[in-house]
Amino acid sequence: MWASPSLLRLHFVLARSVLAPTREELAQRIDRLTETRHEAVDTAASQLRRIERDLHDGAQARLVAMGMNLGTIEALVEKDPAQAKKMLAMARASSAEALTELRDLVRGIHPPVLAERGLGDAVKALALRLPVASEVTVELSGRAEAPVESAAYFAVSEALTNTVKHAGADRLWVDLHHSEGMLRMSVTDNGRGGAAIGTGSGLSGIERRLGTFDGVLAVSSPAGGPTMVTMEIPCALS
Template identity: 65%
Template sequence: MDAQAGRRAAGTAARGLAVAAVALAAGIPLLVITVVSLALIPAAGVGLVLAPVALLSVRALADQQRTWAADWTGVEIARPYRPEPAGRSPWRRAAWVLGDPATWRDVLWLLVNIPVGFVLGLVPGACLVYGLEGIAVAPWLARISGYGWGPFWPLADYGISGTAATLVLAALLVLAGLPLAPALLRAHARFSRSLLAPTRDALERRVAHLATTREEAVDASAAELRRIERDLHDGAQARLVALSMNIGLAEELMRRDPETAARLLAEARQASGTALTELRDLVRGIHPPVLAERGLDGGVRALALSLPIPVDVSVELPGRPDAPVESAGYFAVAEALANVVKHSGAARAWVELDHDGRRLRAIVGDDGTGGAAVTPGGGLAGVERRLAAFDGTMAVTSPPGGPTIVTLELPCALSSPRTSPSSGTG
């Protein structure tokens, strides 16, 4: 085994020790806190506040294990949790956490992981540490006491040099620990996947959800194509046909009626400008150039500047999402802002964009009259369908009298880090 492979295996053993330490240092306290908080649920509802906090902490530990499993061993563990509901009510939050079957699988994993994670993580590291200790300590211990090291010094009673036997056995421990480390770490990752990954029922529900959102996305795409065809036929195409006819007529009139020909050419020039404007508007409706050039930050700021009311824009995005997600987020924000202008009677609005490491979140709010709701065939229903194709969610809070707050979330990763986030007023 070369030096590079040895360092890699030693690093894997160190990761195993981290798994063992977390299994005890974090697992035992979290398990105790979870059991106590669940036991307090009947006690005047105190547990309904404490239990979600404890169970979400268990979920965070499980997510950390998912990250380690993917980064360290290549074992991917999907997240099976139900989406977080809209609103911040503690009762709704408790029902969401306690009613999710994946929560109880997390608790079972936490319980079983205490012994399993400790043993699988500790064994390879212990072999390396104990073996290296023997190699380093045995000669000095033999020189001082005349014996070897650890459990092997009695070999000297059989005429075998305790130091030599200790060095050989310690080296064997080191050599055994090097391949054991990655193997046991993968075994722990697979054990975690057996409890933390989605169940068959969850996968079936997921497939059904994807089938539904796919149908809606296909229908939306077909409707968008029909809209583009209609706009082209009724707008730019009709103007271009009229333009061609005017130019042809002007050619015929050029010699015998120059004034009429000049007037027709002027109309043709005006029609060409109008057609070009309509084509540009159509392209912007498909994928705005500002979105491609400046990203979601610049696109939303351009939207804010185009509205007749002041819009505060705050953006904290360390990078850019993939183009389809970016486009979906842009048009969702655009529709929400359009509803503000059309229906809210607001004097001011605001948009907040951020990313928590897993999800892009956009909050669109206004100080209008409130009462907004998702109705079939409405603009917000279209936003919901657009986001569902990306596993996104939308929550609308709009009590009578306002304010109205629309929260949009899209699971995604970011790329192309920017130098710094920005915020400002549009």
């Protein structure tokens, strides 16, 4: 009994020395968290500026023009009904275009299919719109949290966009699965290869997006292809 407290303290000291991270590891972790936090803030600010710009240059301009047309129509409805009818048709077309732009803007912020049906179906819908033959495999037993799903969706979307633009591929494969507490996504194509993570590249943007959630990106792309972009995000499914 007299020796038990000393033995326990010795046990804790030994366990801490073996299991606890070193000061260097903690410092690296803090630096990484600081970096990803700044990147998340910069990304959010950039997206907000894009939304504001799209609203100002697109839907807002159309709605202002439609309001002016309606004022003119009000003045012409009795004097020149034929001209008023033409301008009503123009206003109707302008409202339809503004609605389409608003829908596209909302889809860019958070696709409705992602909120309603989850990551797997959202990626399948995304692949159907590609000009390249694609095959999507999904093995997910549940859904991740909404921010994780959104990050994963846009990471896959950007990887597919890069493939279509730069790979010169005529076929691609997308795989989504979850195991050992990790959401894993891969995009593979039979293109020319040579992709690499670098400053200003789309892959760097994906890496920053994943880093906000402690995710990682790996690229295998030898000259001549094929190219495989693998993304991982630690998360739980519910």
